[in-house]
Amino acid sequence: MTITHELLEAKLEAVEARTETKFEKLLGSINLLGEQMKGLGDAIADVKIGVGKVDQAVERVETKTNNTRIIIVTTAIAATLTIIGVTYGIIGYGHQVADTVAAAFANGQGAKK
Numbered sequence: 001m002t003i004t005h006e007l008l009e010a011k012l013e014a015v016e017a018r019t020e021t022k023f024e025k026l027l028g029s030i031n032l033l034g035e036q037m038k039g040l041g042d043a044i045a046d047v048k049i050g051v052g053k054v055d056q057a058v059e060r061v062e063t064k065t066n067n068t069r070i071i072i073v074t075t076a077i078a079a080t081l082t083i084i085g086v087t088y089g090i091i092g093y094g095h096q097v098a099d100t101v102a103a104a105f106a107n108g109q110g111a112k113k
Helices: 005-112
Strands: none
Touching: none
């Protein structure tokens, strides 16, 4: 079987056409991958922005928590001092009443004599 120059040329052109088609397909896939990577980069940028917002929110919560902690401690101290003051007042009033009753009793005892 003898291969003529035209047949060889036709076979080479067919192989070249198939190779070119495969190469174009590969380039299309690479371009598509590049576009997807660009979209991924945009998504990563969006995630970074979201993380930044979360960090800011956490800082605001920490600030509010510290303020709340100060309010709670101050309120606890004020309540304790109020309880101590009221207790001291009740004890003082009780002593005054007891002194008044004792004085009245003594006056009553003195009047009997």
